[in-house]
Amino acid sequence: MIQKCLFPAAGYGTRFLPATKAMPKEMLPVGTKPLIQYGVEEAMEAGMRNMAFVTGRGKRALEDHFDLNYELEHQIQGSSKEKLLEEIRHLIESCSFSYTRQNEMKGLGHAILTGYPLIGNEPFGVVLADDLCYNEEEGVLSQMAKLYEKHQCSIVAVMEVDPDQVHKYGVVAGEEIEPGLVRVSNMVEKPTKEQAPSNLAVIGRYILTPGIFEILRSTEPGFNGEIQLTDAILAQARSGKVLAYRFKGERYDCGSIEGFVKATTEFYARITDAD
Numbered sequence: 259m260i261q262k263c264l265f266p267a268a269g270y271g272t273r274f275l276p277a278t279k280a281m282p283k284e285m286l287p288v289g290t291k292p293l294i295q296y297g298v299e300e301a302m303e304a305g306m307r308n309m310a311f312v313t314g315r316g317k318r319a320l321e322d323h324f325d326l327n328y329e330l331e332h333q334i335q336g337s338s339k340e341k342l343l344e345e346i347r348h349l350i351e352s353c354s355f356s357y358t359r360q361n362e363m364k365g366l367g368h369a370i371l372t373g374y375p376l377i378g379n380e381p382f383g384v385v386l387a388d389d390l391c392y393n394e395e396e397g398v399l400s401q402m403a404k405l406y407e408k409h410q411c412s413i414v415a416v417m418e419v420d421p422d423q424v425h426k427y428g429v430v431a432g433e434e435i436e437p438g439l440v441r442v443s444n445m446v447e448k449p450t451k452e453q454a455p456s457n458l459a460v461i462g463r464y465i466l467t468p469g470i471f472e473i474l475r476s477t478e479p480g481f482n483g484e485i486q487l488t489d490a491i492l493a494q495a496r497s498g499k500v501l502a503y504r505f506k507g508e509r510y511d512c513g514s515i516e517g518f519v520k521a522t523t524e525f526y527a528r529i530t531d532a533d
């Protein structure tokens with residue numbers, strides 16, 4: 259059973275300026291819940307209980323969110339509003355939360371490596387909270403954790419995208435070993451339409467084996483001068499086995515304004531339909 263989940267959340271979120279000038283992008287709410295809370299709930303549903311965050315300057319609100327706020331709780335005690343805090347209280351009581359800082363934004367691969375002291379030598383989940391995933395029956399990370407039990411290797415979540423959109427993603431290719439499961443043999447970060455080895459795009463959900471840290475330590479800066487997780491996963495695929503899993507569910511790119519608005523609209527419709 260995978261115990262730990264890493265949340266790289268050090269990025270500046272420049273696409274959301276000025277909203278993200280003094281507030282972490284991960285605290286943007288869809289409905290009444292911030293993006294990071296959806297991510298932690300998904301990890302918890304997958305059986306993970308140790309939540310590890312890679313943060314940076316200006317991200318203190320993340321720590322405060324996963325802590326008690328006595329003054330506020332005292333204020334609403336006994337009122338109908340108390341139930342609004344039920345879900346977050348449940349998370350706080352059920353999980354542990356630890357934090358480390360990435361001092362310089364050297365890329366997602368570097369952010370993962372920065373998380374090593376919080377993870378150690380065990381397999382772990384990774385959630386990029388600005389990718390909001392929804393699946394009614396079972397969360398995406400839970401689907402992946404089950405696959406890990408069977409295959410015991412790193413797994414990346416992928417979805418098919420329009421060839422005109424591949425330049426926004428890491429793109430994988432390989433042999434389909436069973437429906438929806440590809441053994442990765444190639445992986446390119448943000449390729450042009452012409453360079454892309456397929457239209458299978460990696461989204462912000464991963465299960466990684468601890469061998470990834472050793473690889474990241476010697477991974478040179480790649481695309482955009484950043485240490486790319488994609489390059490490290492490709493190295494892992496070449497020396498062993500990595501799977502790409504076409505997940506069941508919906509993914510919203512809440513790092514973009516368009517995706518965020520879509521998520522807000524669809525989640526709100528779900529909430530009001532359920533009432």
Ligand code: UTP
Pocket residue numbers: 266267268269270271272273274283312360362363364365366368369386387388513
């Ligand atoms: P993004 O590419 O979305 O970058 O990072 P960003 O800075 O968050 O947002 P924009 O593009 O400026 O609007 C993907 C994920 O990787 C994390 C981010 O926090 C986000 O969850 N990340 C990226 C880090 O933690 N550290 C980095 O150095 C880079």
